[in-house]
Amino acid sequence: MRSALPIAIASALIAGSACQPSRREPATHHETRSFPAAAGKVVSCSLRSLDLDVRVQAGETIEVAVDLGVSSSARGAAERWLRSHTPTFRDGPSRLEINLPRRRSGTVLFGYLRTHGRVTLTLPPQSQLEVETSSGDITIGGSQPLAGPVKLRTASGDVEARGGVADLVVRTASGDVEIRDRALASLEFRSASGDVRVRDGCGNVIAETSSGKVRLARLVGTLAATTSSGDVVASWTEPPTRVVVATSSGDVNLELPAGVSLRGDVQTHSGGIHTSFEGRSGKRGRWLVWEGPAEACSVKISTSSGDVRLRRAGRPLPSGSGATPIPTEATTASPPLEI
Template sequence: MHSFHTPDPVRLRVQLWEGNISLVADETDTTTVDLVPEHGDEAAQDLIDRATVEQRGDEIVVSMPKAKGGLFRRGYSVRAVIHVPADSAAQVETASADIEARGPFADVTIDTGSGDVDLELIANLQARLGSGHLRLGAARGSVDIKGGSADLVIGDVAGAANILTGSGDAVLEHVAGPLTLKSGSGDVVLRHAGENVNAMAGSGDLLLKRVEHGRVEVKTGSGDIAIGVAQGTAAYLDIMTVSGDVRSSLDRADSPTSDEATVEISVHSGSGDVVLQRA
C-alpha cells in the first residue's frame, strides 16, 4: 500500500487498463493507494510492481503500464482501492474496468471503453463511455456525457446537462439547468425538467414526466413522445407529426396572466405518437 500526506483535497489521476477501481472520498488527511491482482495472477502482480504511484504537489498519480501481448492475450486484471480527502478531483482512464466513487468529489473526468461506472456525489462530470452502465447519484454542477451503448441513470443535476448516447437508454431524475440530449435508438425518461429542454431521438421513445417553464423542443424519427405539463402552468403548443397520432388532455385556455407560469412546447415526430397531459 502507498500512503501520502494530503491535508487538502487532491487531484487524482488514474490510468488502469483492466480491472476494478474503487474511489473513496472522506474526511482524511491521508491518501492511500492499494493495488492488488483481482485473481491472484502473477502477470497482474508484475504490472503492479511496474506501476507509477506518486505524489506531485497536490496531484496523486496512479498509472498502470499496458500489458504486453496481441489480440488473444490473457487479461491482467487489477483492483485499485484509493482513499482521498473529501472534495478531491478525479480523472480516470481505462480500457475495460468498473469504476465506483463513494463520498463527495469535486470535478470528475472519466474515459472508459467498457465497464460500469457508479458515482455518488460530484461537482461536475465529463464522461466518455463505450459500453456499460453509468449511475450518478447527484451533481452539484453540470454534466457532459457521451456514450455508445451505455445505459444512464442520473439523479439530481443542479446545473446543465449535455448528453449524447447511441443505443443506450437514459433515465434522469431532475435537471435544474438546461438539458440538451441526443439519442440514437435508446429510450429517454426525464422525470422533472428545470429550464429549457432540447431532446432528439432517432427510434427511441421520449418521456418528459414534468415540465414547468422555459422552452421544450422535442424531435423523434419513429419514437413516441409523451410530455406532462405541471398543474398551474400554461402551455404554448407547436405539434407536428407525419404519420403518428396526437392525443392531448390539456384544456384550452385564454392567454395566461403576467404572473402565471408558462412553457413553450415544440414537438416534431416522424411516425411516433404524441401524448400531452397534466403531470
C-alpha cells in the first residue's frame, strides 16, 4: 500500500505557499506643480503621515514636488494608499492649500504594507507657512526667513529648522523640535512630552511642556518656561530683561552673562539652590532674593523638588547644597554650559 504521508506533506506545503503574501512591485507616484507667489501669500499644508521638506529661496513661484511609494501584499491596497495620500491643491491669490483626501475607514488589510511619502516645497521669502501633520516630520532650511510667524502643528512628527524661519510657533504631542545653524527671532513651543533644543540662538522664548526637556543656547531675549518633570537648561550671550521658569520635579540650570544684575527670587520646596549670584537667603536655603535696580533682569524661578543652578558665565557653582554664593575672590573660570 502506498504511504499517504508524502502526499499529505506535499498538500500542506502547497496550501501553505498559497497563504504566503505574494511579492508585488512597489507602486509610486511623482508629480511637480508650480503656483504663482505673492507677498504675504499663505501656504497651508495638511499632510497626515507625509514628511515635509521646506526650502526657502528667492523666486517668483511656489514649487511643489510629491514623491510617494508603497508596496503591499494585498491586491489593490497599494493603489488605495496612493489615492488617499496624493495631495490635492487649491490655489487663490492670497492662499495655497495642499491637503490630503479624507481618510476612508473600514478597510482591513491582511499582509504587509510598506509606505514612504514626502512633499518638497520651495518657497520665496515673502511667503507665509502653516503646516499640520500627524506623524510626518517637518524640515525647514534657507538663508532668508519666511514672512510672518511659521506655524507648525504635529502629533508625533519631529521638527528641524536650519534657517528659513525668523518667528516659529510649534505645537506637538510627542514630537521633538531642534533649531540649529541660524538664530530665531522668537520661539513659541508647546508640547506634552516633546523636547525642544535651540543650538544657535534665539530672541524671546515661550516653552511649555509636561515631561519634555527644554534646552536653549545663546539666547538674547526673555524666557518663560513651564514644565512638570522636564528639565530646563538655558544660556544667554546678552543680558535678558526677564526670566520666568516654573517646574515641578524638573531641574533648572541657567547661565547668564557675567555682568548682569538681578532682581526677583528663586525658591524650591525640597530641591537645592546652587548659584554664583549673591543674594539674601531664607527658608533654610530654599529661597533666595535679589534686590537689584529697576533696570536689572527680572527673575522668577520656582520648583517643587527640582534643583536650581544659576551661574554667571565663566564662574563655577558652589560645591555644596543650599543658596550659597561663591565669594568673588574664590572664583575661577569655568567652561560654558553644555546644551
